[in-house]
Amino acid sequence: MHEIKFAVLGTGGIGRRTLEYATAKDGLTPVAACDRHGVAVDHGGLDVNELLAATEGNIASDGGVTAVKQSGETSGVAASSQAEPTETPIADIIAESDGIDAVLIALPNLEHDFIPRVADRFAEAEYDGVLVDVLKRSRVIDMLDDRIDSFNDAGITFVCGAGATPGLLTGAAALAAQSFVDIESVEIWWGVGLKSGYEDNRGTVREDIAHLDGYDTETARSMSDAEIEQVIDEHDGRLEFTDMEHADDVLLERAGICDAEDVTVGGILDARSDEKPTTTTVRVTGTTFDGERGTNTFQLDDNTSMEANVNGPALGYLQAGVRRNRNGEYGVFGPAELMPGF
Amino acid sequence: MHEIKFAVLGTGGIGRRTLEYATAKDGLTPVAACDRHGVAVDHGGLDVNELLAATEGNIASDGGVTAVKQSGETSGVAASSQAEPTETPIADIIAESDGIDAVLIALPNLEHDFIPRVADRFAEAEYDGVLVDVLKRSRVIDMLDDRIDSFNDAGITFVCGAGATPGLLTGAAALAAQSFVDIESVEIWWGVGLKSGYEDNRGTVREDIAHLDGYDTETARSMSDAEIEQVIDEHDGRLEFTDMEHADDVLLERAGICDAEDVTVGGILDARSDEKPTTTTVRVTGTTFDGERGTNTFQLDDNTSMEANVNGPALGYLQAGVRRNRNGEYGVFGPAELMPGF
Known part of the structure; x- marks a missing residue:
């Protein structure tokens, strides 16, 4: 090229x-x-x-x-x-x-x-x-x-x-889906340790808070930095997310990999440690052309930061x-x- | 398109x-x-x-x-x-x-x-x-x-x-390499259970035998089916391969992922079972832009056959x-x- x-x-x-x-x-x-x-x-x-x-x-x-x-x-x-x-x-x-x-x-x-x-x-x-x-x-x-x-x-x-997400992880899901003719589920689970990277990624943290129960994009955007810090304090620095409204579902559906509703996204953000609180993992479960059910897995090493990905x-x-x-x-x-x- | x-x-x-x-x-x-x-x-x-x-x-x-x-x-x-x-x-x-x-x-x-x-x-x-x-x-x-x-x-x-290999697995390696700015090693390790698929895949088995110590493409091609069976018998149906001359190395180098010499390919073929004798795994080890060393991993479920991949x-x-x-x-x-x- x-x-x-x-x-x-x-x-x-x-x-x-x-x-x-x-x-x-x-x-x-x-x-x-x-x-x-x-x-x-x-x-x-x-x-x-x-x-x-x-x-x-x-x-x-x-x-x-x-x-x-x-x-x-x-x-x-x-x-x-x-x-x-x-x-x-x-x-x-x-x-x-x-x-x-x-x-x-x-x-x-x-x-x-x-x-x-x-x-x-x-x-x-x-x-x-x-x-x-x-x-x-x-x-x-x-x-x-x-x-x-x-x-x-x-x-x-x-x-x-x-x-990194949806980019790298939905790419991994598309690849992992290749063993199967029918996809049952795509589970994306991420871990981010963001102590030293916190200053550079305030926007990301704020955006993530919008995914917590009781918050949405509008409330998160209107929060002061002090209020953001308070939420982090209340969770002892560890914010856990389930069923996030993350574009991964829409993006996998439009690529023809699976239905959006078969995709779940969650993860844990630790704002007080650079260690990842959990291992970023993509699991794709489906059925092969010869009728076997299986789960292919893609895992990022805990040492790879969000920034690196x-x-x-x-x-x-x-x-x-x-x-x-x-x-x-x-x-x-x-x-x-x-x-x-x- | x-x-x-x-x-x-x-x-x-x-x-x-x-x-x-x-x-x-x-x-x-x-x-x-x-x-x-x-x-x-x-x-x-x-x-x-x-x-x-x-x-x-x-x-x-x-x-x-x-x-x-x-x-x-x-x-x-x-x-x-x-x-x-x-x-x-x-x-x-x-x-x-x-x-x-x-x-x-x-x-x-x-x-x-x-x-x-x-x-x-x-x-x-x-x-x-x-x-x-x-x-x-x-x-x-x-x-x-x-x-x-x-x-x-x-x-x-x-x-x-x-x-499946090099196709799917080098694709996985290229994806897994994205966390890193410098790749140290790509290890590709495959398992194939080929009992019921054996008839359809004699050519593959013959080609694999060429990778065993003491054999090469020419000797493997000149072997009779009976001689192939004898080799399989001698190994109790399980052929283990290390340091295979597999195109993965060349293909990853030409894609700019790593040097060919940093790629190792091996695996186990079991001609007497449909169960995979080992889990097909791609491990990519490298260093991130921020100096961390890590290994990203892609694994195929043991239930996915070579044919499915x-x-x-x-x-x-x-x-x-x-x-x-x-x-x-x-x-x-x-x-x-x-x-x-x-």
């Missing part, structure tokens, strides 16, 4: 790690990045090290000061020598999008329809390329599906949920999305649909 | 099951099939049930006689009402190949270069489409690689090793191959390369 030029919207944990990770991959060139106050574009390829140093604040010339994340109008991306300050970062990226094959949307999940609305802006500008998000919520998929016509008109291939899949699915896009396949795709035609 | 029309060369176990399996998949239409003495072509779609009944001999009108596989000049495919007897089955398929998107080569592994030579015939005829095999041997990949120029000239996308992946990779082909990507691809750009 020809080289892929991509942009990253947002330089939080996922955005920064994706830029870094891409430097180790052949054929993937980051050409644009932005945060709220700055935008950097270089169609020949960004100097990722310089940009990362700027967004983290640990610039070599600072005399060895511990890395502190910068924000504000002259910090973050804007502090990079490759960047310019801006009040319209997304519009600035869109203005350059003729030379961009794919855009990873790694923005904080501010409002429920925020990412669909970002997609609208690309569609209105007739962007002909790939958009990728790492979302988890089933209902966002519906919002994206509502936009299929405009994606088709523009030529957008939208890959949703391409991170996002970037490989995200960039892998991004590349698969570009292949679809160049093949004229537009619309909305989940990770399991990008697996090899299973 | 548009409908895929495909052909099957060979109607042994894998060929027949693929035809049957395809009837349950959307967008996959079997349009041609052949065995040594017959060829059936219908570009509107074969009547798979009638064809399978003919190749198995369990035709409804036979009054309930137990299925007996037929062979000979007027049996097998030739016994189908859709077929004609032929002495040139492969040439007959090639003659119809303008209307065929993909060809699954499910022929007995007669000689080491047999499948590469079949591919040559398609290339010489300027076939512009996908060829898929379910081979396992590393050196066949080299022979296919030698043909990349002619595949490129014709427009052939050759997908090799697309069955071939057809889903084979048709999945076939579809992925067609997508590459339509995108102008020709040459030789392993299953792990068809995973989502990992």
Whole structure:
């Protein structure tokens, strides 16, 4: 495949790690990045090290000061020598999008329809390329599906949920399903230890709290940080989730693997330890063509952090999305649909 | 994706099951099939049930006689009402190949270069489409690689090793590798219980014997059936293999997952039991971006037979191959390369 030029919207944990990770991959060139106050574009390829140093604040010339994340109008991306300050970062990226094959949307999940609305802006500008998000919520998929016509008109291939979960785990489920002609259940169970990664992943924790009994997306979003901390305290740092409204079910159904109702998602988040409280496991139970019932299993080592499981899949699915896009396949795709035609 | 029309060369176990399996998949239409003495072509779609009944001999009108596989000049495919007897089955398929998107080569592994030579015939005829095999041997990949120029000239996308192993298991390894930025080892360990499936899979057993100490492909091929039985007897029906020359290593390296030398393949074949003698397991050990070492694991349930694990992946990779082909990507691809750009 020809080289892929991509942009990253947002330089939080996922955005920064994706830029870094891409430097180790052949054929993937980051050409644009932005945060709220700055935008950097270089169609020949960004100097990722310089940009990362700027967004983290640990610039070599600072005399060895511990890395502190910068924000504000002259910090973050804007502090990079490759960047310019801006009040319209997304519009600035869109203005350059003729030379961009794919855009990873790694923005904080501010409002429920925020990412669909970002997609609208690309569609209105007739962007002909790939958009990728790492979302988890089933209902966002519906919002994206509502936009299929405009994606088709523009030529957008939208890959949703391409991170660790649903991304990596529904991909594993699609693979594990290959032994069977009929799938009875897909059980996705995750463990996340998020002590040292807590600061970088507040948005994820807030989103997870929305899955607890008595909470929803709206109440979780309106909570103060102190209220979030209180919920964590009440659970001694360990939040356990069952029957989550997680996009895995919808995404496996649209890939033809099984019915959404046969998918269950749950897990445990420990905000006070980096040890995983439970082993992330995907179990696919079904019946083989010769009538045997069995369960195939995929397990992640407890030593692999949530962060470690996002970037490989995200960039892998991004590349698969570009292949679809160049093949004229537009619309909305989940990770399991990008697996090899299973 | 548009409908895929495909052909099957060979109607042994894998060929027949693929035809049957395809009837349950959307967008996959079997349009041609052949065995040594017959060829059936219908570009509107074969009547798979009638064809399978003919190749198995369990035709409804036979009054309930137990299925007996037929062979000979007027049996097998030739016994189908859709077929004609032929002495040139492969040439007959090639003659119809303008209307065929993909060809699954499910022929007995007669000689080491047999499948590469079949591919040559398609290339010489300027076939512009996908060829898929379910081979396992590393050196066949080299022979296919030698043909990349002619595949490129014709427009052939050759997908090799697309069955259970290396197909399903290297796909699992590619997926499991996503947690890591550096892979230390991929260990593939398989168990096969092949009592009732033994008759249908003599070729596989013979090929496996070539991996035992003191044997190679040439000696195994020259052995009589009685000599094969004797080897099985000497091992009380259980053949254990270590450090197999299995294509998994080459295929994972070419997909950029790890170096071939970091891959080990072994397993146990029990020819006297349908119970698997050991659990098929893929272990991928590596280091995450944040410096943690871990092992991700994929396990197949002992109840899933080798046969059950071939057809889903084979048709999945076939579809992925067609997508590459339509995108102008020709040459030789392993299953792990068809995973989502990992």
